Amino acid sequence: MPESRGLRTLPSVASLLGSDAARSFLRSHPRAVVVDALRAIVAVARAAVDGERIPLSREAWTDRILSMLPGEIASRESLPMRRVINAAGIVVHTNLGRAPLPGEALAAVLETARGYSNLEFDLAAGERSSRLSHVEGMLRALTGAECAHVVNNNAAAVLLCLAGHARGRDVIVSRGELVEIGGSFRIPDIMAESGARLVEVGTTNRTRLSDYENAITGRTALLLKVHPSNFSVQGFTEEVRTADLARLGERAGIPVMEDQGSGALIDLSSHGISGAVSLRQALSAGPGIVTASGDKLLGGPQAGILLGKENLVAPLKKHPLSRALRIDKMCLAALSAVLRLYADERRARERVPVLRMLLEPEERVRARARRLVRAIRVSGKGLSLAIERGGTSPGGGALPGILLPTALVAVTHPRIPEAVLEERLRGGTPCVVARVGRGKMLLDLRTVRDDEIPELAGAVSAIDRPPYDG
Incomplete structure (x- = not known):
């Protein structure tokens, strides 16, 4: 098919590279960036030629393409993740990054990232230490937990608990709590990856304590309660309270784990927001392990927080998965800074953006x-x-x-x-x-x-x- 008259007037990339404007950009930008930008603009121009009522001259096309060059180069060199x-x-x-961090956390990240730090080094003793020593004490003090551990997100925390305490054994969970949250994260899938066997009890809308009790066998390793996350069931419903499940677990000698999810460190109901159970309240109900996110209602960086009894949480720190799931130094610095703000609840409400909003x-x-x-x-x-x-x-x-x-x-x-x-x-x-x-x-x-x-x-x-x- 013969080339249209309009296409014949389009300048080539080679000729455009010889222009003064392009040579100027070649002096300040990588050649590959300038060439790719010109190719992209010319491709768009080629597709638009048929829409021109009056074909442009080569000079007019050259001026139009070169006028678009600065913006195209800027878009190619800008960071893909934008504010x-x-x-x-x-x-x-x-989808927008969950919790924005307070200024104190940003300063801590910058200070930690710009050079070296005592991430796993005890400055007083001059020997290696645990990176989690920077936050464990604060988490115990803020929640009343006997023991605390932190990994890179809450899904990882759930996976670690299931793999560490229930691999090859049964985990009993209400059918109404087999949730799927954003990104197709499903509790049954995480359970399968951990090696634990899912045992569903109850129905979608009603689960009773007797359902858990009747499902317990010699293979049962955990009783699991899961926060409903992004949905609610209304009407003819019934669920088992964590405190009742904990008492059943104590009688049967089976640990109870709760995926609490939100990670609130203050009682939001006292401020008019119902439904948010704080981590201290969750633990006071009696489960052996509670897991939560660091970047939800806690208002910190992405992290998975494990809290609970010493005999259940401490062994998880030595589990092989803990190293694969460990939190990095920048998230750890941010989490430490955010937790310090919670030492004074009034200061936390003023300084933590999630709480303030x-x-x-x-x-x-x-x-x-x-x-x-x-x-x-x-x-x-x-x-x-x-x-x-x-x-x-x-x-x-x-x-x-x-x-x-x-x-x-x-x-x-x-x-x-x-x-x-x-x-x-x-x-x-x-x-x-x-x-x-x-x-x-x-x-x-x-x-x-x-x-x-x-x-x-x-x-x-x-x-x-x-x-x-x-």
């Missing part, structure tokens, strides 16, 4: 929404803004069924659909993740920091202006 303004309102947003009064969120609306510059026939009341999920599977009151800035445009507004905002700089509902783009101010208001206002102000054609 995002979370205007979706979900506090523990798994969860507990912030609705009126303060609404005041931030008003500041955002005042800062957004709208044209006469462009964006329309309104402040609305709404509800938002804490997220992270920590508090299923709980909605926090929040303030939303609803954004609409007479000619641009709300989904397009959201897409433009998400693809801009800074990246902003909002949500769509009620025929509007909704910005939830519960998860937007005060210092992010100017950036967010600028991003919203620009979504109906060039380079867009809305």
Whole structure:
């Protein structure tokens, strides 16, 4: 097929590399980056040629392609993981990195990562020590546990417990607690990988203590209770309390393990948020082992926390899997800094971002929404803004069924659909993740920091202006 006239006017990559603009970039950027950027732009131009009503000259194409070169190079050299303004309102947003860290944790990570540290070295004795010595004492003090251990995430903590205490034996769990959470993480799959044998009892909506008791045999190694994570069962339901299961385990001589999940270190119910059992409360109910995440309601880095009785937790530290699942120095530094904040609950509520966002009064969120609306510059026939009341999920599977009151800035445009507004905002700089509902783009101010208001206002102000054609 003969080449179209438009394609014949496109400059080659070789000729573009000979231009003054390209030579300038070659002096400051790797040649491979410049060449790949030009090839990508030319490929897009080639696909767009047929859409040109009047074919462009070679000179016009050259100018257009070279004008796009700086942006293409910048996108190729930028870090793939970018900062995002979370205007979706979900506090523990798994897809956006879960818990944002307090300044104290960021400083600890920087100090630890920039050089050497006493990660596994006892400075006083001048000999090797355990890396977990930096957090074990604080975890015991904050939760009342006899013993504490930390691995790289809660799934790893569950895997380690099952492999260490139930490989080749039975683990009894309620059928209604065989959960799947984000990323297709399923309790039965983890159990299978650990070598333990799953024994389901009860039904999806009702499980009684007698169901566990009747399933116990000489092969039973653990009684397992699992936090429902990201769902709730309502209506005709019944479940066994941890305290009752612990008493059964004590009578039968079988350890009870609870995957508590959320990792809360303070009693959130005293602040009006029901359903969040703190780690101290979970342990007081009597299970031998409790596991939890470090980056959910605790508000720290990704980590899997194991707490409980000395005879059950301590052997896991020497299990071969512990080394494969161990927490790295930067997460350990961040966790240590966050745990120190919890020595004073008031300070933790003020300094740990997850707690601050969860507990912030609705009126303060609404005041931030008003500041955002005042800062957004709208044209006469462009964006329309309104402040609305709404509800938002804490997220992270920590508090299923709980909605926090929040303030939303609803954004609409007479000619641009709300989904397009959201897409433009998400693809801009800074990246902003909002949500769509009620025929509007909704910005939830519960998860937007005060210092992010100017950036967010600028991003919203620009979504109906060039380079867009809305």
